[in-house]
Amino acid sequence: MDNKDSEAEIHPLKTEDVKAQENHENFVERRIISKQSSQLSRLSRWRTAAFFISLFLCLIIVFAFSFIIPCPERPVSERTWFRNYENAVAYQFLAIEDVNKDKVQDVIFAFRASNGSSSSNNTCLDEGLPSPCAFVAAVSGTNGTVLWESPAAEEVEWMECGIRQLGEALVPGCLVVGKPASLTALGQQKGEVQWRQSNDFGANYTVLTPVSVIPDVDSDGVQDLIIFIATGDKIKTFIHSGRNGEEIGSYYFLFYTANSVYAYSLKDLYSAATGMENKLPSLEQDPQWEKNIDPTTHRFSLPSSGDIRYLAKIPGASRENILVVNSETAMLINPQNLQTLWTLNVSHVMSEPLLGYYKPDVLGVVLESEIGPNRKKVMIVEGGSGAVQWDLKLNSKAESPGPATLSTADHRSTFLIWGEYKVAGNETGSTAPQQKLYLFHPSYTNVLLELRNNTDQIIAFSGKSWPCSPPAGRCRRTPACGTSWAA
Numbered sequence: 001m002d003n004k005d006s007e008a009e010i011h012p013l014k015t016e017d018v019k020a021q022e023n024h025e026n027f028v029e030r031r032i033i034s035k036q037s038s039q040l041s042r043l044s045r046w047r048t049a050a051f052f053i054s055l056f057l058c059l060i061i062v063f064a065f066s067f068i069i070p071c072p073e074r075p076v077s078e079r080t081w082f083r084n085y086e087n088a089v090a091y092q093f094l095a096i097e098d099v100n101k102d103k104v105q106d107v108i109f110a111f112r113a114s115n116g117s118s119s120s121n122n123t124c125l126d127e128g129l130p131s132p133c134a135f136v137a138a139v140s141g142t143n144g145t146v147l148w149e150s151p152a153a154e155e156v157e158w159m160e161c162g163i164r165q166l167g168e169a170l171v172p173g174c175l176v177v178g179k180p181a182s183l184t185a186l187g188q189q190k191g192e193v194q195w196r197q198s199n200d201f202g203a204n205y206t207v208l209t210p211v212s213v214i215p216d217v218d219s220d221g222v223q224d225l226i227i228f229i230a231t232g233d234k235i236k237t238f239i240h241s242g243r244n245g246e247e248i249g250s251y252y253f254l255f256y257t258a259n260s261v262y263a264y265s266l267k268d269l270y271s272a273a274t275g276m277e278n279k280l281p282s283l284e285q286d287p288q289w290e291k292n293i294d295p296t297t298h299r300f301s302l303p304s305s306g307d308i309r310y311l312a313k314i315p316g317a318s319r320e321n322i323l324v325v326n327s328e329t330a331m332l333i334n335p336q337n338l339q340t341l342w343t344l345n346v347s348h349v350m351s352e353p354l355l356g357y358y359k360p361d362v363l364g365v366v367l368e369s370e371i372g373p374n375r376k377k378v379m380i381v382e383g384g385s386g387a388v389q390w391d392l393k394l395n396s397k398a399e400s401p402g403p404a405t406l407s408t409a410d411h412r413s414t415f416l417i418w419g420e421y422k423v424a425g426n427e428t429g430s431t432a433p434q435q436k437l438y439l440f441h442p443s444y445t446n447v448l449l450e451l452r453n454n455t456d457q458i459i460a461f462s463g464k465s466w467p468c469s470p471p472a473g474r475c476r477r478t479p480a481c482g483t484s485w486a487a
Helices: 002-010 012-068 266-274 287-291
Strands: 089-097 106-113 133-139 146-153 155-166 171-179 182-187 193-198 205-214 224-231 234-240 252-256 261-265 308-315 320-326 329-333 340-345 354-359 362-372 375-382 388-395 404-407 413-419 435-440 449-454 460-467 480-486
Touching: 089 155, 089 460, 106 155, 133 155, 133 171, 146 155, 146 171, 146 182, 155 205, 171 205, 205 234, 224 252, 234 266, 252 266, 252 308, 261 266, 261 287, 308 362, 354 375, 354 388, 354 404, 354 413, 375 413, 388 413, 404 460
Parallel strands: none
Antiparallel strands: 089 106, 106 133, 133 146, 155 171, 171 182, 182 193, 205 224, 224 234, 252 261, 308 320, 320 329, 329 340, 354 362, 362 375, 375 388, 404 413, 413 435, 435 449, 460 480
């Protein structure tokens, strides 16, 4: 204590300098801390401002797309639409394809008239055809608006759409087999004629449908077409280029008559068309099949008897099986060893077998058989085992259309059936059955929904799903619905 006082007395100014220096250091330190605090505060404010600006911009974008920017304009889908053609006769053909690429299935059909509808103003003379002639038309599945109409032939013997490549443009199209013998390829999107070829099929010919698409035979980069023609007791084959329709020379092709099934290998068809025994690497023959094919008549031996009514391919787990329907039974045949997988007793089948799904992802076959005058039985048969999963008896006219199926979101099918359902005990045989369209879904096995009561004669009928229109002012995905028929 005495030493400090003595030092203070000896150096009075030194103590004041030390205090001043300490005060200065404290001031500088406080200034640095204050400056750092202000910088952090300013940075925090900038972060807050950036966050709210980003949030504000996001809200503007959301509201702009929700309310300011309108939904994409598309035609309003009508629940039911009609299109009438005056002085026209419809052909027994109806196809469902996306013609205008709007992801909505459209309707393609054929009719005979002197002129097209008022929407197109096409005439037979536009294509050098006598009047009246056969027109092919496509109308929108949304509201029935005419997409295109095109004169195609004098008469339509057969027609097939959905062929993937036709013409020089390699566009999807429709092939029209006309009378007198002609082939016409139409572009599916606009209806323009891709090519037209005349042919000599012979007298009193019948096209054995459908027209088949085969691999590219003439190496022009386009798949080719093979047509089977029946003239009397003879079967003729014609192979045409898919690019220009010219006849060329060109697996097994099966077709049937009332009493027999015939089989041709593509190699045989190629040799018959070209007159050459040239062995193409891609054309092979199956020894098991060749044992069952008569080399002279090409008659195919099958373990079945009776009149052949229908022949169909049924997809299986690893291959396609063959369904043969004759006058008494339906049987599924393994194409590898030609053994029968199952047989079902069903007589007088009225319509072509139809594929659908009664159980999720389990393929079934729909069969309609006549069980009496103006009476039919509809059966859904499991494709793998032949077991009957569901059946229904209906009153039915002789010209009643066949059934149709629509895929549903639960991996099953909705079944559309024509006929007249009568409650047990109320059947009356005196009056002619009405043509009613019923809807059946496997989720409700005891429910049959009547969709339409039609008094017109139905010539062609097909079912296809397309989007229904959403309510006004909303953009959202909607369920699929829709059927089409020509009367």
